Amino acid sequence: MPARTNRFLMLAAGLALVLVAACSPRPPGVEIHDPYEVTNRAWFENNLALDNAVLGDTTETSDSGLRRVVRNFGTNLSIPGSVVNNLLQFRPDRAIENTLRFAINSTVGIGGLFDPAGRMGLHGRRSDFGETLYVWGVHEGAFVMLPFFGPSTERDAAGMVVDAALDPFRFLLPGREHAATVAARLAAQLAERAEYGDLIDANVMQSADPYAQSRLLFLQARRYYLGEESEEYFIDPYAEFVD
Amino acid sequence: MTGFATAGFLAMAGRSASAMTQAEARTLIGSVMNAVHEIINSARSEAQMMRDFEALFTRYGDIPVIARSVLGPPARSASAAQLNAFTEAFRGYMARKYGGQFRRFIGARADVTGARQVQSYWEVISTMTMRGEAPFEVRWHVSDRSGQHKFFNLIIEGVNLLAAERQEIGAMLERRGGSIDRLIQDLRSTR
Numbered sequence: 501m502p503a504r505t506n507r508f509l510m511l512a513a514g515l516a517l518v519l520v521a522a523c524s525p526r527p528p529g530v531e532i533h534d535p536y537e538v539t540n541r542a543w544f545e546n547n548l549a550l551d552n553a554v555l556g557d558t559t560e561t562s563d564s565g566l567r568r569v570v571r572n573f574g575t576n577l578s579i580p581g582s583v584v585n586n587l588l589q590f591r592p593d594r595a596i597e598n599t600l601r602f603a604i605n606s607t608v609g610i611g612g613l614f615d616p617a618g619r620m621g622l623h624g625r626r627s628d629f630g631e632t633l634y635v636w637g638v639h640e641g642a643f644v645m646l647p648f649f650g651p652s653t654e655r656d657a658a659g660m661v662v663d664a665a666l667d668p669f670r671f672l673l674p675g676r677e678h679a680a681t682v683a684a685r686l687a688a689q690l691a692e693r694a695e696y697g698d699l700i701d702a703n704v705m706q707s708a709d710p711y712a713q714s715r716l717l718f719l720q721a722r723r724y725y726l727g728e729e730s731e732e733y734f735i736d737p738y739a740e741f742v743d
Numbered sequence: 744m745t746g747f748a749t750a751g752f753l754a755m756a757g758r759s760a761s762a763m764t765q766a767e768a769r770t771l772i773g774s775v776m777n778a779v780h781e782i783i784n785s786a787r788s789e790a791q792m793m794r795d796f797e798a799l800f801t802r803y804g805d806i807p808v809i810a811r812s813v814l815g816p817p818a819r820s821a822s823a824a825q826l827n828a829f830t831e832a833f834r835g836y837m838a839r840k841y842g843g844q845f846r847r848f849i850g851a852r853a854d855v856t857g858a859r860q861v862q863s864y865w866e867v868i869s870t871m872t873m874r875g876e877a878p879f880e881v882r883w884h885v886s887d888r889s890g891q892h893k894f895f896n897l898i899i900e901g902v903n904l905l906a907a908e909r910q911e912i913g914a915m916l917e918r919r920g921g922s923i924d925r926l927i928q929d930l931r932s933t934r
Contacts, residue, residue: 531906615875618875618876618877619875623876623877703844706933707911707914708911708914708915708917708918709910709911709914712910712914713907713910713911713914716906716907716910717902717907720901720902720903720906720907721900721901721902722901723901724900724901724902725900725901729901731861731862733903733906734861734862734884734896734903735812735896735903735905735906735909736862736863736864737808737809737811737812737895737896737905738808738863738864738886738888738889738895739862739863740812
Protein backbone atom coordinates (compact mmCIF):
# COMPACT_ATOMS: atom_id res chain seq x y z
CA MET A 501 0.00 0.00 0.00
CA PRO A 502 1.55 3.33 -1.02
CA ALA A 503 2.31 5.83 1.71
CA ARG A 504 -0.12 8.30 0.15
CA THR A 505 -2.99 5.82 0.57
CA ASN A 506 -1.96 5.07 4.12
CA ARG A 507 -1.93 8.70 5.09
CA PHE A 508 -5.31 9.24 3.47
CA LEU A 509 -6.78 6.25 5.32
CA MET A 510 -5.46 7.48 8.66
CA LEU A 511 -6.79 10.95 8.00
CA ALA A 512 -10.22 9.63 6.96
CA ALA A 513 -10.43 7.29 9.94
CA GLY A 514 -9.46 10.14 12.26
CA LEU A 515 -11.96 12.52 10.70
CA ALA A 516 -14.74 9.93 10.87
CA LEU A 517 -13.96 9.27 14.54
CA VAL A 518 -14.13 12.98 15.28
CA LEU A 519 -17.42 13.23 13.37
CA VAL A 520 -18.95 10.23 15.16
CA ALA A 521 -17.78 11.54 18.54
CA ALA A 522 -19.23 14.95 17.70
CA CYS A 523 -22.61 13.43 16.81
CA SER A 524 -25.31 15.27 18.66
CA PRO A 525 -27.57 12.53 20.07
CA ARG A 526 -31.27 12.70 19.31
CA PRO A 527 -33.18 13.08 22.58
CA PRO A 528 -35.60 10.23 23.30
CA GLY A 529 -39.08 10.71 21.83
CA VAL A 530 -37.87 13.35 19.37
CA GLU A 531 -38.49 12.30 15.77
CA ILE A 532 -36.60 15.14 14.13
CA HIS A 533 -33.39 16.39 15.69
CA ASP A 534 -32.19 19.39 13.69
CA PRO A 535 -30.00 21.69 15.79
CA TYR A 536 -28.31 23.09 12.65
CA GLU A 537 -31.56 24.09 10.99
CA VAL A 538 -30.48 27.59 9.96
CA THR A 539 -27.35 26.35 8.18
CA ASN A 540 -29.21 23.35 6.79
CA ARG A 541 -31.90 25.53 5.26
CA ALA A 542 -29.24 27.68 3.61
CA TRP A 543 -27.60 24.59 2.05
CA PHE A 544 -30.99 23.33 0.96
CA GLU A 545 -31.50 26.52 -1.05
CA ASN A 546 -28.00 26.28 -2.51
CA ASN A 547 -28.51 22.67 -3.53
CA LEU A 548 -31.79 23.56 -5.23
CA ALA A 549 -30.08 26.28 -7.23
CA LEU A 550 -27.29 23.85 -8.13
CA ASP A 551 -29.77 21.15 -9.14
CA ASN A 552 -31.56 23.61 -11.40
CA ALA A 553 -28.31 24.76 -12.94
CA VAL A 554 -26.95 21.24 -13.57
CA LEU A 555 -30.08 19.25 -14.28
CA GLY A 556 -32.15 22.06 -15.70
CA ASP A 557 -35.89 21.78 -15.90
CA THR A 558 -36.60 18.24 -14.71
CA THR A 559 -40.15 18.29 -16.00
CA GLU A 560 -38.83 17.76 -19.48
CA THR A 561 -37.78 14.12 -19.71
CA SER A 562 -34.90 14.15 -22.13
CA ASP A 563 -33.43 10.86 -23.25
CA SER A 564 -34.20 8.66 -20.29
CA GLY A 565 -32.50 5.72 -22.02
CA LEU A 566 -29.09 7.36 -21.82
CA ARG A 567 -29.78 8.39 -18.26
CA ARG A 568 -30.54 4.79 -17.34
CA VAL A 569 -27.26 3.59 -18.83
CA VAL A 570 -25.33 6.25 -16.91
CA ARG A 571 -27.15 5.23 -13.77
CA ASN A 572 -26.56 1.50 -14.31
CA PHE A 573 -22.86 1.98 -14.98
CA GLY A 574 -22.15 4.12 -11.93
CA THR A 575 -24.40 2.08 -9.65
CA ASN A 576 -22.58 -1.09 -10.66
CA LEU A 577 -19.27 0.50 -9.68
CA SER A 578 -20.65 1.23 -6.23
CA ILE A 579 -21.40 -2.45 -5.52
CA PRO A 580 -17.90 -3.47 -4.31
CA GLY A 581 -18.13 -0.76 -1.64
CA SER A 582 -21.51 -2.18 -0.58
CA VAL A 583 -19.97 -5.65 -0.31
CA VAL A 584 -17.19 -4.37 1.95
CA ASN A 585 -19.84 -2.87 4.21
CA ASN A 586 -22.00 -6.02 4.11
CA LEU A 587 -18.99 -7.91 5.44
CA LEU A 588 -18.30 -5.31 8.12
CA GLN A 589 -21.94 -5.71 9.17
CA PHE A 590 -21.56 -9.51 9.40
CA ARG A 591 -24.15 -10.00 6.66
CA PRO A 592 -22.63 -12.63 4.36
CA ASP A 593 -25.97 -13.29 2.62
CA ARG A 594 -26.17 -9.70 1.40
CA ALA A 595 -22.48 -9.72 0.48
CA ILE A 596 -23.03 -12.79 -1.69
CA GLU A 597 -26.11 -11.36 -3.40
CA ASN A 598 -24.34 -8.07 -4.17
CA THR A 599 -21.25 -9.91 -5.43
CA LEU A 600 -23.34 -12.07 -7.73
CA ARG A 601 -25.09 -8.98 -9.04
CA PHE A 602 -21.75 -7.28 -9.69
CA ALA A 603 -20.40 -10.37 -11.47
CA ILE A 604 -23.45 -10.71 -13.72
CA ASN A 605 -23.83 -7.03 -14.59
CA SER A 606 -20.10 -6.54 -15.18
CA THR A 607 -19.99 -9.43 -17.68
CA VAL A 608 -23.38 -10.14 -19.25
CA GLY A 609 -24.37 -6.53 -18.62
CA ILE A 610 -21.31 -5.28 -20.57
CA GLY A 611 -19.34 -3.62 -17.82
CA GLY A 612 -22.48 -2.61 -15.93
CA LEU A 613 -24.14 -0.62 -18.74
CA PHE A 614 -27.18 -2.85 -18.44
CA ASP A 615 -28.91 -4.57 -15.55
CA PRO A 616 -29.57 -8.22 -16.47
CA ALA A 617 -29.23 -9.21 -12.79
CA GLY A 618 -32.23 -7.01 -11.95
CA ARG A 619 -34.23 -8.74 -14.66
CA MET A 620 -33.39 -12.04 -12.99
CA GLY A 621 -34.78 -10.69 -9.73
CA LEU A 622 -31.33 -10.11 -8.25
CA HIS A 623 -31.71 -6.51 -7.17
CA GLY A 624 -29.03 -6.49 -4.52
CA ARG A 625 -29.10 -4.00 -1.71
CA ARG A 626 -27.04 -0.87 -1.58
CA SER A 627 -25.08 -0.37 1.58
CA ASP A 628 -22.66 2.16 3.01
CA PHE A 629 -20.60 2.80 6.09
CA GLY A 630 -23.45 4.86 7.57
CA GLU A 631 -25.41 1.59 7.72
CA THR A 632 -22.38 -0.19 9.16
CA LEU A 633 -22.19 2.42 11.92
CA TYR A 634 -25.90 1.84 12.58
CA VAL A 635 -25.30 -1.93 12.83
CA TRP A 636 -22.42 -1.26 15.20
CA GLY A 637 -24.75 0.70 17.47
CA VAL A 638 -23.71 4.29 16.70
CA HIS A 639 -26.67 6.64 17.13
CA GLU A 640 -28.07 8.65 14.24
CA GLY A 641 -26.99 12.09 15.43
CA ALA A 642 -28.48 15.26 14.07
CA PHE A 643 -30.04 15.81 10.68
CA VAL A 644 -27.65 17.57 8.29
CA MET A 645 -28.10 19.03 4.82
CA LEU A 646 -24.85 18.39 2.97
CA PRO A 647 -23.65 20.57 0.10
CA PHE A 648 -24.36 18.77 -3.21
CA PHE A 649 -25.22 15.41 -1.54
CA GLY A 650 -28.39 16.70 0.11
CA PRO A 651 -30.14 15.40 3.21
CA SER A 652 -28.15 13.18 5.56
CA THR A 653 -27.47 12.55 9.22
CA GLU A 654 -24.29 13.02 11.20
CA ARG A 655 -23.83 9.25 11.28
CA ASP A 656 -24.26 8.94 7.51
CA ALA A 657 -21.99 11.90 6.83
CA ALA A 658 -19.23 10.26 8.90
CA GLY A 659 -19.92 7.07 6.94
CA MET A 660 -19.40 8.83 3.62
CA VAL A 661 -15.87 9.85 4.65
CA VAL A 662 -15.02 6.27 5.56
CA ASP A 663 -16.60 4.94 2.36
CA ALA A 664 -14.34 7.19 0.31
CA ALA A 665 -11.34 5.77 2.19
CA LEU A 666 -12.47 2.12 2.07
CA ASP A 667 -13.42 2.23 -1.62
CA PRO A 668 -12.01 -1.03 -3.10
CA PHE A 669 -11.18 0.73 -6.39
CA ARG A 670 -8.68 2.92 -4.55
CA PHE A 671 -6.57 -0.17 -3.93
CA LEU A 672 -7.20 -1.89 -7.26
CA LEU A 673 -6.75 0.92 -9.75
CA PRO A 674 -4.15 3.61 -10.38
CA GLY A 675 -5.11 7.11 -9.24
CA ARG A 676 -6.47 8.41 -12.52
CA GLU A 677 -8.67 5.38 -13.17
CA HIS A 678 -9.90 5.41 -9.63
CA ALA A 679 -10.91 9.04 -10.10
CA ALA A 680 -12.84 8.00 -13.21
CA THR A 681 -14.84 5.44 -11.22
CA VAL A 682 -15.65 8.12 -8.66
CA ALA A 683 -16.83 10.42 -11.45
CA ALA A 684 -18.98 7.64 -12.91
CA ARG A 685 -20.60 7.03 -9.55
CA LEU A 686 -21.31 10.73 -9.07
CA ALA A 687 -22.81 10.86 -12.55
CA ALA A 688 -25.08 7.95 -11.62
CA GLN A 689 -26.28 9.87 -8.59
CA LEU A 690 -27.06 12.85 -10.79
CA ALA A 691 -28.87 10.65 -13.31
CA GLU A 692 -30.93 9.15 -10.53
CA ARG A 693 -31.78 12.59 -9.22
CA ALA A 694 -32.86 13.68 -12.69
CA GLU A 695 -34.93 10.52 -13.13
CA TYR A 696 -36.80 10.92 -9.88
CA GLY A 697 -36.74 14.70 -10.07
CA ASP A 698 -40.36 14.95 -11.16
CA LEU A 699 -41.43 12.93 -8.14
CA ILE A 700 -39.44 15.02 -5.74
CA ASP A 701 -40.81 18.15 -7.40
CA ALA A 702 -44.35 16.95 -7.11
CA ASN A 703 -44.12 15.85 -3.51
CA VAL A 704 -41.76 18.27 -1.96
CA MET A 705 -41.22 21.38 -4.03
CA GLN A 706 -44.89 22.28 -4.13
CA SER A 707 -45.30 21.87 -0.40
CA ALA A 708 -45.65 24.83 1.95
CA ASP A 709 -42.25 24.19 3.52
CA PRO A 710 -40.15 22.12 1.11
CA TYR A 711 -37.22 21.94 3.53
CA ALA A 712 -39.28 20.54 6.41
CA GLN A 713 -41.10 18.15 4.09
CA SER A 714 -37.94 16.77 2.51
CA ARG A 715 -36.29 16.45 5.93
CA LEU A 716 -39.21 14.38 7.22
CA LEU A 717 -39.42 12.19 4.12
CA PHE A 718 -35.67 11.60 4.12
CA LEU A 719 -35.48 10.61 7.80
CA GLN A 720 -38.48 8.30 7.59
CA ALA A 721 -37.26 6.60 4.42
CA ARG A 722 -33.71 6.23 5.73
CA ARG A 723 -34.80 4.77 9.07
CA TYR A 724 -37.08 2.38 7.24
CA TYR A 725 -34.23 1.32 4.96
CA LEU A 726 -31.96 0.63 7.91
CA GLY A 727 -34.69 -1.18 9.84
CA GLU A 728 -34.51 1.52 12.49
CA GLU A 729 -38.10 2.66 12.09
CA SER A 730 -39.87 3.15 15.39
CA GLU A 731 -43.54 2.35 15.99
CA GLU A 732 -43.40 5.17 18.49
CA TYR A 733 -43.94 7.56 15.57
CA PHE A 734 -46.85 5.67 14.08
CA ILE A 735 -50.04 7.59 14.60
CA ASP A 736 -53.21 6.20 16.10
CA PRO A 737 -55.72 8.96 15.40
CA TYR A 738 -58.48 7.07 17.22
CA ALA A 739 -56.48 7.13 20.44
CA GLU A 740 -55.80 10.87 19.97
CA PHE A 741 -59.45 11.78 20.04
CA VAL A 742 -60.23 10.18 23.37
CA ASP A 743 -60.47 13.60 25.05
CA MET B 744 -52.41 8.31 36.66
CA THR B 745 -50.44 7.38 33.57
CA GLY B 746 -50.75 3.74 34.62
CA PHE B 747 -54.52 3.99 34.70
CA ALA B 748 -54.65 5.69 31.35
CA THR B 749 -52.34 3.08 29.83
CA ALA B 750 -54.31 0.20 31.31
CA GLY B 751 -57.56 1.71 30.06
CA PHE B 752 -56.07 2.31 26.64
CA LEU B 753 -54.72 -1.23 26.42
CA ALA B 754 -58.06 -2.72 27.45
CA MET B 755 -59.79 -0.63 24.81
CA ALA B 756 -57.12 -1.41 22.26
CA GLY B 757 -57.38 -5.14 22.90
CA ARG B 758 -61.11 -5.11 22.51
CA SER B 759 -61.10 -3.01 19.40
CA ALA B 760 -58.37 -4.93 17.60
CA SER B 761 -60.01 -8.25 18.32
CA ALA B 762 -63.26 -6.93 16.88
CA MET B 763 -61.71 -6.82 13.43
CA THR B 764 -60.01 -9.98 12.29
CA GLN B 765 -56.79 -10.19 10.39
CA ALA B 766 -58.65 -11.71 7.44
CA GLU B 767 -61.05 -8.75 7.37
CA ALA B 768 -58.16 -6.29 7.40
CA ARG B 769 -56.44 -8.11 4.55
CA THR B 770 -59.65 -8.33 2.56
CA LEU B 771 -60.20 -4.58 2.88
CA ILE B 772 -56.76 -3.78 1.48
CA GLY B 773 -57.15 -6.39 -1.25
CA SER B 774 -60.31 -4.54 -2.35
CA VAL B 775 -58.57 -1.16 -2.18
CA MET B 776 -55.73 -2.37 -4.36
CA ASN B 777 -58.08 -3.92 -6.89
CA ALA B 778 -59.95 -0.62 -7.06
CA VAL B 779 -56.69 1.32 -7.51
CA HIS B 780 -55.59 -1.10 -10.21
CA GLU B 781 -58.88 -0.66 -12.03
CA ILE B 782 -58.66 3.14 -11.94
CA ILE B 783 -55.07 3.50 -13.09
CA ASN B 784 -55.48 1.01 -15.92
CA SER B 785 -58.84 2.41 -17.03
CA ALA B 786 -57.37 4.88 -19.56
CA ARG B 787 -59.88 7.48 -18.43
CA SER B 788 -59.13 11.19 -18.47
CA GLU B 789 -57.05 12.57 -15.63
CA ALA B 790 -59.98 14.56 -14.25
CA GLN B 791 -62.18 11.45 -14.24
CA MET B 792 -59.45 9.44 -12.49
CA MET B 793 -59.20 12.07 -9.77
CA ARG B 794 -62.94 11.81 -9.20
CA ASP B 795 -62.59 8.02 -9.07
CA PHE B 796 -59.83 8.29 -6.51
CA GLU B 797 -61.92 10.63 -4.42
CA ALA B 798 -64.75 8.08 -4.43
CA LEU B 799 -62.26 5.34 -3.54
CA PHE B 800 -60.85 7.28 -0.59
CA THR B 801 -64.38 8.01 0.60
CA ARG B 802 -65.43 4.39 0.38
CA TYR B 803 -62.38 2.74 1.90
CA GLY B 804 -60.68 5.50 3.90
CA ASP B 805 -61.75 7.13 7.15
CA ILE B 806 -61.44 10.65 5.76
CA PRO B 807 -63.00 12.52 8.73
CA VAL B 808 -60.49 10.93 11.11
CA ILE B 809 -57.56 11.45 8.74
CA ALA B 810 -58.52 15.10 8.23
CA ARG B 811 -58.89 15.75 11.92
CA SER B 812 -55.61 14.07 12.76
CA VAL B 813 -53.78 15.98 10.05
CA LEU B 814 -55.17 19.30 11.26
CA GLY B 815 -53.88 18.46 14.74
CA PRO B 816 -54.53 20.64 17.81
CA PRO B 817 -56.25 23.45 15.78
CA ALA B 818 -59.05 20.92 15.12
CA ARG B 819 -60.07 21.30 18.78
CA SER B 820 -60.78 25.00 18.43
CA ALA B 821 -62.38 24.77 14.99
CA SER B 822 -66.15 25.00 14.65
CA ALA B 823 -68.12 22.00 13.40
CA ALA B 824 -68.75 23.84 10.12
CA GLN B 825 -65.06 24.59 9.67
CA LEU B 826 -64.14 20.98 10.43
CA ASN B 827 -66.64 19.76 7.85
CA ALA B 828 -65.41 22.20 5.22
CA PHE B 829 -61.82 21.24 5.96
CA THR B 830 -62.64 17.54 5.69
CA GLU B 831 -64.26 18.09 2.28
CA ALA B 832 -61.36 20.20 1.00
CA PHE B 833 -58.84 17.68 2.32
CA ARG B 834 -60.67 14.81 0.62
CA GLY B 835 -60.21 16.42 -2.79
CA TYR B 836 -56.62 17.44 -2.06
CA MET B 837 -55.74 13.90 -1.01
CA ALA B 838 -57.32 12.41 -4.11
CA ARG B 839 -55.42 14.79 -6.40
CA LYS B 840 -52.10 14.39 -4.62
CA TYR B 841 -52.05 10.65 -3.92
CA GLY B 842 -54.17 9.64 -6.87
CA GLY B 843 -51.44 11.18 -9.01
CA GLN B 844 -48.88 9.11 -7.11
CA PHE B 845 -50.75 5.88 -7.69
CA ARG B 846 -50.55 6.42 -11.41
CA ARG B 847 -46.86 5.53 -11.22
CA PHE B 848 -47.96 2.00 -10.49
CA ILE B 849 -49.54 1.37 -13.89
CA GLY B 850 -48.72 -2.20 -14.83
CA ALA B 851 -47.41 -3.03 -11.34
CA ARG B 852 -48.45 -6.18 -9.54
CA ALA B 853 -49.77 -5.64 -6.03
CA ASP B 854 -50.08 -8.41 -3.45
CA VAL B 855 -51.15 -8.42 0.16
CA THR B 856 -48.17 -10.14 1.77
CA GLY B 857 -48.82 -9.86 5.48
CA ALA B 858 -50.63 -8.26 8.38
CA ARG B 859 -49.76 -7.61 11.99
CA GLN B 860 -51.33 -5.95 14.96
CA VAL B 861 -49.84 -2.59 15.93
CA GLN B 862 -51.13 -0.70 18.96
CA SER B 863 -54.92 -0.84 18.54
CA TYR B 864 -55.10 -1.47 14.79
CA TRP B 865 -53.95 -3.69 11.95
CA GLU B 866 -51.05 -3.01 9.69
CA VAL B 867 -51.57 -4.72 6.35
CA ILE B 868 -48.47 -5.11 4.22
CA SER B 869 -48.69 -5.03 0.46
CA THR B 870 -45.84 -5.50 -1.97
CA MET B 871 -45.68 -3.63 -5.25
CA THR B 872 -43.69 -5.23 -8.02
CA MET B 873 -42.78 -3.32 -11.16
CA ARG B 874 -41.00 -5.04 -13.98
CA GLY B 875 -37.21 -4.96 -13.67
CA GLU B 876 -37.25 -3.06 -10.39
CA ALA B 877 -36.87 -4.13 -6.79
CA PRO B 878 -40.27 -4.69 -5.16
CA PHE B 879 -41.29 -2.28 -2.45
CA GLU B 880 -43.71 -2.16 0.44
CA VAL B 881 -46.83 -0.13 0.94
CA ARG B 882 -48.30 -0.64 4.41
CA TRP B 883 -51.87 0.26 5.31
CA HIS B 884 -53.16 1.02 8.77
CA VAL B 885 -56.66 -0.28 9.15
CA SER B 886 -59.25 0.03 11.89
CA ASP B 887 -62.93 -0.52 12.57
CA ARG B 888 -63.15 2.12 15.27
CA SER B 889 -65.30 4.31 13.00
CA GLY B 890 -67.89 1.53 12.95
CA GLN B 891 -66.76 0.40 9.52
CA HIS B 892 -63.63 -1.25 8.22
CA LYS B 893 -61.52 1.64 6.91
CA PHE B 894 -57.89 2.51 6.35
CA PHE B 895 -56.59 5.67 8.00
CA ASN B 896 -52.92 5.76 7.02
CA LEU B 897 -50.53 4.43 4.46
CA ILE B 898 -46.79 4.11 4.65
CA ILE B 899 -44.89 3.96 1.38
CA GLU B 900 -41.39 2.64 1.95
CA GLY B 901 -41.30 4.11 5.42
CA VAL B 902 -42.89 7.44 4.49
CA ASN B 903 -45.94 7.96 6.66
CA LEU B 904 -48.81 9.80 4.97
CA LEU B 905 -50.40 11.08 8.18
CA ALA B 906 -47.07 12.39 9.46
CA ALA B 907 -46.17 14.02 6.13
CA GLU B 908 -49.59 15.67 5.79
CA ARG B 909 -49.58 16.80 9.39
CA GLN B 910 -46.31 18.57 8.70
CA GLU B 911 -47.59 19.99 5.42
CA ILE B 912 -50.98 21.18 6.68
CA GLY B 913 -49.28 22.61 9.77
CA ALA B 914 -46.91 24.61 7.56
CA MET B 915 -49.80 25.78 5.34
CA LEU B 916 -51.74 26.90 8.36
CA GLU B 917 -48.74 28.75 9.75
CA ARG B 918 -48.25 30.55 6.42
CA ARG B 919 -51.85 31.74 6.68
CA GLY B 920 -51.49 33.12 10.17
CA GLY B 921 -53.40 30.19 11.65
CA SER B 922 -56.57 30.98 9.70
CA ILE B 923 -58.42 27.72 9.08
CA ASP B 924 -60.79 29.45 6.65
CA ARG B 925 -57.96 30.61 4.42
CA LEU B 926 -56.41 27.15 4.65
CA ILE B 927 -59.67 25.57 3.47
CA GLN B 928 -59.94 28.07 0.63
CA ASP B 929 -56.43 27.34 -0.62
CA LEU B 930 -56.59 23.59 -0.05
CA ARG B 931 -59.46 23.41 -2.55
CA SER B 932 -57.14 24.51 -5.32
CA THR B 933 -53.91 22.85 -4.13
CA ARG B 934 -52.75 20.04 -6.30
